[in-house]
Amino acid sequence: MLENLGVVNLWTYALGALVLVLMPGPNSLFVLRTSVQGGTARAMKAACAVFLGDAILIACAFLGIASILQAHPALFTAVRFAGAGYLAWLGLGALARTLPRCGRAPQKGSATASEGQPPFRTALLLSVTNPKAILFYVSFFVQFIDPAYPRPWVPYLVLASILEAFSVLxxxxxxxxxxxxxRMVAGRPGLGRLGSALEGSLFLGFAGKIASL
Incomplete structure (x- = not known):
């Protein structure tokens, strides 16, 4: 199926892409957190940024940006630490929300922390500051592309579209x-603080993982 478009082992690829999308990561965590704290509309903005970020990384992989990163370790390290630093900043911000307010009551009508943070820009930065994803797309996609196919961008586009469809869902x-x-945690500040603590710990864990690559 789809061999006429240069795609081989389609069902194996589809299973691998589905597992890839379902694996916990900073993007999915941020979308879920934005939905909990800011509502579905803001979360969908973050999700759209993830789709765009993935598309940018896939395009970079196709254009050979991954080869440039591999050929210049200093550049790869700079991008890697930028991504790790951004994740760490998000994690520390989440942990800060677990601290007591020191007698300051929130003002009525004031924006929450998540409302003050632009979800689209934040999610986009999370996506594009992950150089490991570019390298992964190169090594993963090439296994399902017929090397004899005359127009390699066609199977690449097909594979990217399947991955993005899974990501959208x-x-x-x-x-x-x-x-x-x-709605479940409304009126339960203890659960909210526990969620922020878990979120912050996960973001810091992702940051440490990227920094130690």
Whole structure:
């Protein structure tokens, strides 16, 4: 199936792409957190940024940016630490929300931390500051492309479209699931602080993992 478009082992690729999308990561965590704290509409903005970020990274992989990063270790390291630093900043911000307010009551009508943070820009930065993803797309996609096919961009586009379709379904489900979670924890500040602590710890864990590559 789709061999006429230069795609081989389609069902193996589809299974691998589905597992890739479902694996926990900073993007999915951010979309879920945005939904819990800011609502479905803001979460969908974050999800759209993830789709765009993935498309940018896939395009970079196709254009050979991954080869440039591999040929220049200093550049790869700079991008890697920029991504790790951004994740660490998000993690520390989440942990800061677990601290007591020292007698300051929130003002009525004031924006929450998540409302003050632009979800689209934040999610886009999370996506494009992950150089490991570019290298992964190169090594993963090439296994399902017929090397004899005369127009390699065609199978690359097909594989990217399948991956993005899975991502749309998953990120959209997270955007709606977060609103349900928000209603469950409403009026329970202890659960909210626990969630922020878990979120911060996960972001810091992702940052440490990227920095230690």
């Amino acid at each position: 998953y990120m959209s489900s997270l955007a709606f699931a977060g609103s349900r979670i928000s």
